Amino acid sequence: MGTDSKNGIQSGANFHTLPIEDLYSALTSSAEGLTTGEAETQRLQYGRNDISGKKKHSALLQFLEQFTNPLVLILLFAALISITVGEVTNAVIIISIILISVVLDFFQRYKAENAAALLIKKIITQASVQRDGEEQEIPIGDLVPGDLISLTAGDMIPADARLLTARDFFVNESSLTGEPYPVSKSETLQDPGKPLAQADNYVFLGTSVISGTARAIITKTGLSTEYGKIAKTLVERPPETDFEHGLKQFSYLMSKFVFSLVILVFFVNALFKQDILQSLLFSVALAVGMTPELLPMILSLNMTKGAIAMSTKGAIVKHPESIQNFGSMDVLCTDKTGTLTDNKIALMKHLDTGGNDSEKVLLFSYINSYFHTGLKNTLDEAIIAFQPEDLGTYRKIDEIPFDFIRRRTSVVVSGASGHLLITKGAPEETMAICTSVEKNGIVTRLTDADREQILGLYNNQSREGFRTLAVCYRTMTVDQSRYSAGDEQEMTMLGLVTFIDPPKESAKESVKLLAASGIELKILTGDDELVTQKTCELIGLAVKGVLSGNQIEDMDQETLSRVVGNITIFSRMTPVQKNRVMNSLKRNGHVVGFMGDGINDAPSIREADVGISVENAVDIAKESADIILLKNDLRVLHEGVLEGRKTFSNTMKYILMGTSSNFGNMFSVAGASFFLGFLPMLPIQILLNNLLYDISESTIPTDNVDESYLGTPKKWDIEFIKKFIFAFGPISSIFDFITFFILLFIFKADAALFQTAWFIESICTQTLIIFVIRTRIVPFYKSRPSMLLLASTLVIVAIACILPFTVIGTLFGFVHPPVSFFAVLAGLVIGYLILVELTKKWFYRRYSLFIERKREMPNSH
Ligand SMILES: Nc1ncnc2c1ncn2[C@@H]1O[C@H](COP(=O)(O)OP(=O)(O)OP(=O)(O)O)[C@@H](O)[C@H]1O
Numbered sequence: 001m002g003t004d005s006k007n008g009i010q011s012g013a014n015f016h017t018l019p020i021e022d023l024y025s026a027l028t029s030s031a032e033g034l035t036t037g038e039a040e041t042q043r044l045q046y047g048r049n050d051i052s053g054k055k056k057h058s059a060l061l062q063f064l065e066q067f068t069n070p071l072v073l074i075l076l077f078a079a080l081i082s083i084t085v086g087e088v089t090n091a092v093i094i095i096s097i098i099l100i101s102v103v104l105d106f107f108q109r110y111k112a113e114n115a116a117a118l119l120i121k122k123i124i125t126q127a128s129v130q131r132d133g134e135e136q137e138i139p140i141g142d143l144v145p146g147d148l149i150s151l152t153a154g155d156m157i158p159a160d161a162r163l164l165t166a167r168d169f170f171v172n173e174s175s176l177t178g179e180p181y182p183v184s185k186s187e188t189l190q191d192p193g194k195p196l197a198q199a200d201n202y203v204f205l206g207t208s209v210i211s212g213t214a215r216a217i218i219t220k221t222g223l224s225t226e227y228g229k230i231a232k233t234l235v236e237r238p239p240e241t242d243f244e245h246g247l248k249q250f251s252y253l254m255s256k257f258v259f260s261l262v263i264l265v266f267f268v269n270a271l272f273k274q275d276i277l278q279s280l281l282f283s284v285a286l287a288v289g290m291t292p293e294l295l296p297m298i299l300s301l302n303m304t305k306g307a308i309a310m311s312t313k314g315a316i317v318k319h320p321e322s323i324q325n326f327g328s329m330d331v332l333c334t335d336k337t338g339t340l341t342d343n344k345i346a347l348m349k350h351l352d353t354g355g356n357d358s359e360k361v362l363l364f365s366y367i368n369s370y371f372h373t374g375l376k377n378t379l380d381e382a383i384i385a386f387q388p389e390d391l392g393t394y395r396k397i398d399e400i401p402f403d404f405i406r407r408r409t410s411v412v413v414s415g416a417s418g419h420l421l422i423t424k425g426a427p428e429e430t431m432a433i434c435t436s437v438e439k440n441g442i443v444t445r446l447t448d449a450d451r452e453q454i455l456g457l458y459n460n461q462s463r464e465g466f467r468t469l470a471v472c473y474r475t476m477t478v479d480q481s482r483y484s485a486g487d488e489q490e491m492t493m494l495g496l497v498t499f500i501d502p503p504k505e506s507a508k509e510s511v512k513l514l515a516a517s518g519i520e521l522k523i524l525t526g527d528d529e530l531v532t533q534k535t536c537e538l539i540g541l542a543v544k545g546v547l548s549g550n551q552i553e554d555m556d557q558e559t560l561s562r563v564v565g566n567i568t569i570f571s572r573m574t575p576v577q578k579n580r581v582m583n584s585l586k587r588n589g590h591v592v593g594f595m596g597d598g599i600n601d602a603p604s605i606r607e608a609d610v611g612i613s614v615e616n617a618v619d620i621a622k623e624s625a626d627i628i629l630l631k632n633d634l635r636v637l638h639e640g641v642l643e644g645r646k647t648f649s650n651t652m653k654y655i656l657m658g659t660s661s662n663f664g665n666m667f668s669v670a671g672a673s674f675f676l677g678f679l680p681m682l683p684i685q686i687l688l689n690n691l692l693y694d695i696s697e698s699t700i701p702t703d704n705v706d707e708s709y710l711g712t713p714k715k716w717d718i719e720f721i722k723k724f725i726f727a728f729g730p731i732s733s734i735f736d737f738i739t740f741f742i743l744l745f746i747f748k749a750d751a752a753l754f755q756t757a758w759f760i761e762s763i764c765t766q767t768l769i770i771f772v773i774r775t776r777i778v779p780f781y782k783s784r785p786s787m788l789l790l791a792s793t794l795v796i797v798a799i800a801c802i803l804p805f806t807v808i809g810t811l812f813g814f815v816h817p818p819v820s821f822f823a824v825l826a827g828l829v830i831g832y833l834i835l836v837e838l839t840k841k842w843f844y845r846r847y848s849l850f851i852e853r854k855r856e857m858p859n860s861h
């Protein structure tokens, strides 16, 4: 039997049809759950409950992984050639360079990754599980097949599991099926032959609990779950973000350029100088010298630094990559309740349909809120907190849980005269299921005039900023044991309950801050238009336009895309509509953030460029988010945006440096090789040059960022980078060729002196230029670099100047340059810096004009 059921685990198709006892033995578990020891055995067999598919590698493995880097491989190749031609010193130097850069990169990254992992620990979703006979909270990654878990409303289902007991248990399976309505689940054994996907007694990882409670036994974890299978095949990663896309384009541009140039250099040199191996080494070194190989390290350092800075301000970044997007975000979509308002909702009035205070309305709302087992939101809490009610003989029979499309929740109780169905929900949706109305204790048919009158009452409340729910009921003629949404019909409208939901103290300030930072705020709410408008008025958010869920339903994609930009409030939205709006904005070229806390927000949080949630959100929203705010305060968000822009700025500095100064220099080396009788720089000198340059740049992530840079969203702009290269690349080359001329004709340099002198000049111009490029304003005077960046740059310049006079310098083939050269060098460097500074002024003036023109271009979407 034992082996048979083990095979059952592998095939796994029959978990929903096995009798409980067989299920226990198949999963080597029991009604008491697992012990810690058994769980460990299971973990060894089935692995961790992790669908990311990323294995955490040991430090050693991570270190070894560095050697799979193509650049490192090229260098190893170069070392091999050196050994073949008998240049042992050369080989030793190349290998040292490899080791130094690999070790440097490894430590920086290892540190960064550990810091990031530490942050994530703070927000790991927990599951309540029975281990060693006790109920415990453990991280969901530690769950194994055979574990017994308890589930309640708002929980994310942490793995695939078979239900053991269930009460009023409804789940949302939209992440698997796209179906937004609640699905009822129970413990009943399923007939053999019923497909797993339709099994009532089975729940799936990635779905979440809407209402009720259940106990379940975990059958499958991690990648063997149904969700894991999809994750493996298609949604391995969320869609590519704007930044990633830009980065890819950039890398592609660079590699195309470098590749063609290096091939050309190789052939020209090999043909005319006839030393094929030297030419090969030279070209390989050039390739290494041109590639901005530190980019990945700079990126991850920048991002971790940003993530840590944000954690001190109260936001946990789950995916460091999203920090960059934070800096680029120009539209923020958010829900209303709890984000703009305080979530300290209080019940204000309980009115009958005539607008008078009614105790019955209060009692019926109370019964509804008290008995339903769905996630009690703040509206329910406000009703229950208002005043204690005497529930008398009312007993709960069943419930029909809330969903974001019906926008109602119902309970069925047994009272003095049989079963009573009580429904409360959004007034529009509640009115739709009523056919009669109770007025002063008398029930009559609901006429159009009644509807009009009740709607008027509701709108008046909304306009004053009160959130409003309607309450209706139905006395059942035949008692049923199970009720469903189909029973919500022919009901009697009873009255309205209204709530006050005051805006946050901080909201006004946050709205201003976001606007000043160039971020447009849009509200996507399930609530009513008039209330939302009132909230906007209170927090000082200008409303450009309003669109309701129903209107969106009638629009095709094209129409929606055309109008979304002009809308501030999207009211009465279903989760699917929220997602449509968010995606239309993305398609229009915006970098979109989406912030929310409910099951209904989860799909959009997942697909937004930046998904944001808060600590007290439901699990599934938090699981879908990139960033989680520990305090639900938009000001924290604003800090995050600034942090993202800083990260962006420092990443850009490295890229601009790499593409203009470093690239320019290497370009000149390549060019010079065409008409000099000797190599302008020896391969090992190029590699050393590259290493020193890298070290000086590795401190860029610590650099300060100008205040003035932080005011607008930062978008990746490949056109900008191209323009930058064409403006600054040539300046670098001009100075290189002046140096050239001076060396050849004034100093009458031979090969060794030429190489030495050019090496020094190259390092000096290449590294010092950071002080000009790192800011758009006047360097030092108006914008100070970080101490570390200043130190690393100056130390590298000093090393380059001193090196030729040392023993190590001789190894690299350097000779002593005359003192007069240093005077010329100083002049050249200063001239170069001034010229670049002037060009920069001109460039940014022209560029900002260019941007304005681009903005003015009509209808860019
Ligand atoms: N507990 C409840 N009982 C009955 N109806 C409810 C309940 N909660 C919400 N509703 C109705 O459903 C509507 C949508 O719900 P909700 O406001 O939570 O949506 P949302 O999209 O998350 O919007 P926001 O978070 O901005 O308020 C509410 O406006 C209300 O009419």
Ligand SMILES: [Mg+2]
Binding pocket: 335, 336, 337, 596, 597, 598
């Ligand atoms: Mg909400």
